[in-house]
Amino acid sequence: MRLVLDTNIIVAALRSPTGGSAALLRRIRAGKIRMLLSVPLLLEYEAVALRPEHLQAAQIAPADVTNVLALFAEPVAIHYLWRPRLRDPADEMVLEAAVNGRADAIITFNRADFGVVPKAFGIDVVDPGDILRRG
Numbered sequence: 240m241r242l243v244l245d246t247n248i249i250v251a252a253l254r255s256p257t258g259g260s261a262a263l264l265r266r267i268r269a270g271k272i273r274m275l276l277s278v279p280l281l282l283e284y285e286a287v288a289l290r291p292e293h294l295q296a297a298q299i300a301p302a303d304v305t306n307v308l309a310l311f312a313e314p315v316a317i318h319y320l321w322r323p324r325l326r327d328p329a330d331e332m333v334l335e336a337a338v339n340g341r342a343d344a345i346i347t348f349n350r351a352d353f354g355v356v357p358k359a360f361g362i363d364v365v366d367p368g369d370i371l372r373r374g
Contacts, residue, residue, distance in 0.1 A: 240370070241273045241313075245330070245336040245347035247314065248367060249284045253297040253307060254317045259367035268311060272370070275340035277313035284308055315340035324356045337362050346370060 245262075251260035267274045287293070288304045297303075317337050322331045330352050337345050337357065344363040345353060353364045 240344070240371075241342045242267075242276055242344050243275045243280070243315075243333055243342045243350065245333050245345060246280075246283055246287050247289055247345050247348050249307070250293055252292060252349070253288055253299060253304065256297075258320045259371055262371055263367045264307065270311065275336055275342050276313045277317050277332065277336040277339070279317070280336050281308065281312075282327070283332060309372065313340070315349065324332040325353060327352050328368065329331075334342075344370065 248260045248263065251258060254265045266272045278332060285304065285308060287304070288308070289301055294301065294304070317335050317339050319339065320331075322328075322335070325331055325334060327349075330348060330349075333347070334353070334357060335347055336342070338360050342362055343355055344365050345368055346365060347353065348366055350364045350366065357364050
């Protein structure tokens with residue numbers, strides 16, 4: 240299964256190491272799921288995860304964030320920008336990584352933000368629990 244993670248999943252995994260988002264990252268690290276990642280999306284993950292409020296809540300150092308972001312991700316080159324398609328411009332890079340990487344699903348807690356647009360590309364929008372239940 241090929242997935243693109245929204246930034247909120249990365250933050251949730253850092254802040255709650257026993258939650259579903261962290262379990263999803265462990266499956267990715269174990270090679271059971273393929274995570275797709277573009278350069279713009281990696282930079283977004285890093286910029287958000289390194290915010291002081293997230294570091295403090297997770298009780299981690301910036302180096303710990305770098306270690307999490309160094310997961311076994313498949314790089315995705317962005318050959319075509321699909322903007323604007325979504326109501327939140329920050330979600331556009333998630334959609335672009337998913338479309339260009341031929342993802343099966345986008346994983347997010349904000350499913351409504353993506354609407355029906357990903358479905359037009361054959362991409363599901365689900366939360367971590369949905370993926371974990373699929374096995």
